[in-house]
Amino acid sequence: MSKTLMVQGTTSDAGKTTLVAALGRILARRGFSVAPFKPQNMALNSAVTVDGGEIGRGQAVQAQACGIAPHSDMNPILLKPSSDTGAQVVVQGRALSDMEAASFHDYKKVAMAAVIESYQRLSSQYDFIVVEGAGSPAEINLRDGDIANMGFAEAVDCPVIIIADIDKGGVFAHLVGTLALLSKSEQRRVIGFVINRFRGDLSLLQPGLDWLEQRTGKPVLGVIPYLQNLHIEAEDALTANSLGEDGRSLKIKVPVWSRISNHTDFDPLRLHPQVSFEFVGPGQSLAGADLIILPGTKNTRADLAFMAEQGWDIQLSSHLRYGGKVMGICGGLQMLGRWVHDPMGVEGEAGSLKGLGLLNFETELRDRKTLLNVTGKLQLPGFIEIAEVSGYEIHAGVSRGPDLLRHIITLSEQGTSEIKHDGCLSDDGRILVSYLHGIFHCEEALQLLLQWAGLAKVASLNYEQHVENELNRLADAVSEAITIDDLLALL
Missing domain, CATH: 3.40.50.300 (P-loop containing nucleotide triphosphate hydrolases)
Incomplete structure (x- = not known):
C-alpha cells in the first residue's frame, strides 16, 4: 500500500x-x-x-x-x-x-x-x-x-x-x-x-x-x-480577465454562460501575445470583437435563454452583419444550429428550444455521454495548411444536418483505428464550429484558427511546453519553501 x-x-x-x-x-x-x-x-x-x-x-x-x-x-x-x-x-x-x-x-x-x-x-x-x-x-x-x-x-x-x-x-x-x-x-x-x-x-x-x-x-x-x-489550468472558477496589451491585434470575446464548462479551452488564447482576450459577463457587451467564441455549457437550452436575456443574440447578429467571425465549441456548437431537442429531459424539463439558426443542423440531447480522447487533422477551405489537432469530447448531444456534412476535422479515437468527422465552416467562411475541447492547445491548430480569425502572421505558442515549464516552476518554488525530506519523515 x-x-x-x-x-x-x-x-x-x-x-x-x-x-x-x-x-x-x-x-x-x-x-x-x-x-x-x-x-x-x-x-x-x-x-x-x-x-x-x-x-x-x-x-x-x-x-x-x-x-x-x-x-x-x-x-x-x-x-x-x-x-x-x-x-x-x-x-x-x-x-x-x-x-x-x-x-x-x-x-x-x-x-x-x-x-x-x-x-x-x-x-x-x-x-x-x-x-x-x-x-x-x-x-x-x-x-x-x-x-x-x-x-x-x-x-x-x-x-x-x-x-x-x-x-x-x-x-x-x-x-x-x-x-x-x-x-x-x-x-x-x-x-x-x-x-x-x-x-x-x-x-x-x-x-x-x-x-x-x-x-x-x-x-x-x-x-x-x-x-x-x-x-495552472483552473479547476472551476474563472480567473481574472486577460484584457490584452498594447500591440495585441486580434480581439476575442467569450460570453460567460450561467453554466459555462471547460473554459480552460481558452487558456492558450489568453496567453497568446497577439490576442486581446476578454470573458464577457452579464450586463457586458460583445461589441468590438474580431472573433466571438460561444463556449461549452452544462445546460444548452438554459444558456440559450440566458444569452437572449443578455441581448447577446442580437449583438452576435450585428457582429456577423458587420463582417465579424464566430466560433462555437461543444454547447456553443449546439446553440448555433436550428433546434436543440431534449426529449428525455437530460438537462432539465423535456422539450425543444429554437437555436440561433445560423447553421443548418439540429441537436438531440441523449442520456449517454460521448467521452473520447481524439487526434486528427484540421483543414479549412481556402487555407493550404493542414494542422495536427488533438483534444477531447464531452457532450450528451448528437448533432445532425446538411452543414455538418462539410466537416473540417478528421479524427480517430486514441487507441483505435476508427475514423470520425467533426465540425464545419459556414458557406461564407465566417462561422466555425467543433465539438473538440482543447482545440487551441495544439500549436498547429492554434496558428491555423488565428489565421482564419484574421491574423496575417501568427506568432508561435507551444502551450503544452508552457504548461510543463509552469509545473516545473511551481515545483521548484515549493521545493525551496518546504523541506521535502522533513515532510517525508512526517509520513
Whole structure:
C-alpha cells in the first residue's frame, strides 16, 4: 500500500490544487511513482481519462505533473452543477444521474464506497497518493457524512496538511479557526500548515509564524511565495480577465454562460501575445470583437435563454452583419444550429428550444455521454495548411444536418483505428464550429484558427511546453519553501 498525504484548505482557492500538483512533480522527480486523488469534486471543467471516463480538470493537470495519464479513479465522485441546487453525479468516470443537493447528501454513504474502492486501487499501484480536499473541512453544515475532507482522511487514516492563502488576508484567523472547528481526532491528524502566495520579506512574517506554532502546537511546514503570472489550468472558477496589451491585434470575446464548462479551452488564447482576450459577463457587451467564441455549457437550452436575456443574440447578429467571425465549441456548437431537442429531459424539463439558426443542423440531447480522447487533422477551405489537432469530447448531444456534412476535422479515437468527422465552416467562411475541447492547445491548430480569425502572421505558442515549464516552476518554488525530506519523515 502506498503512503498517503492529504492537502486540505481553509477556503476554496487556497492553493490545494497547485500544492498537490507541485508535490506530485517533486516526488516524481525523485523517482517515486505518485498519483493524485480527489474523493469528491464539484466542477464544470472536466477531462476525459485514459479508461474513457470523466474527471475534474484539476486532477488531469495533477496527473500530468506526476507524469502519468489521468484515470477515473483519481476523482471517483464528480459533481457537475446544472442548477443552483442540482448537479449531475459522475461516479468513477460515468454519469449516474442528476440529483438535488439534499438527495446527494443522503447518497454520500454509497458514494463513500466508490471513493474507497478507487483509492484502494490506486494505493496498490503507486508509492505515494497525494490527496486534495474540497473547499474547507470546517464547513459545519457539510460535516455529517463527509467524504471530501476529514471524513475521507479518517476513513483511510492519512495525515493532513492545511494550506491557507495569505494574499486574501486573515491567514492566521483562517488557520486557527479551521483547526479549532475540527474534532480532537481530526486535529491530531493535522501534521502542519502551509502558507501560500506570500509577498515581501519573510522575516517580517516570522513573529506570526512563531505565534501560530505556539498557539496550535502545529509546525508551519513552509511559506510558498506569490508566483507572478503562474498558469495552472483552473479547476472551476474563472480567473481574472486577460484584457490584452498594447500591440495585441486580434480581439476575442467569450460570453460567460450561467453554466459555462471547460473554459480552460481558452487558456492558450489568453496567453497568446497577439490576442486581446476578454470573458464577457452579464450586463457586458460583445461589441468590438474580431472573433466571438460561444463556449461549452452544462445546460444548452438554459444558456440559450440566458444569452437572449443578455441581448447577446442580437449583438452576435450585428457582429456577423458587420463582417465579424464566430466560433462555437461543444454547447456553443449546439446553440448555433436550428433546434436543440431534449426529449428525455437530460438537462432539465423535456422539450425543444429554437437555436440561433445560423447553421443548418439540429441537436438531440441523449442520456449517454460521448467521452473520447481524439487526434486528427484540421483543414479549412481556402487555407493550404493542414494542422495536427488533438483534444477531447464531452457532450450528451448528437448533432445532425446538411452543414455538418462539410466537416473540417478528421479524427480517430486514441487507441483505435476508427475514423470520425467533426465540425464545419459556414458557406461564407465566417462561422466555425467543433465539438473538440482543447482545440487551441495544439500549436498547429492554434496558428491555423488565428489565421482564419484574421491574423496575417501568427506568432508561435507551444502551450503544452508552457504548461510543463509552469509545473516545473511551481515545483521548484515549493521545493525551496518546504523541506521535502522533513515532510517525508512526517509520513
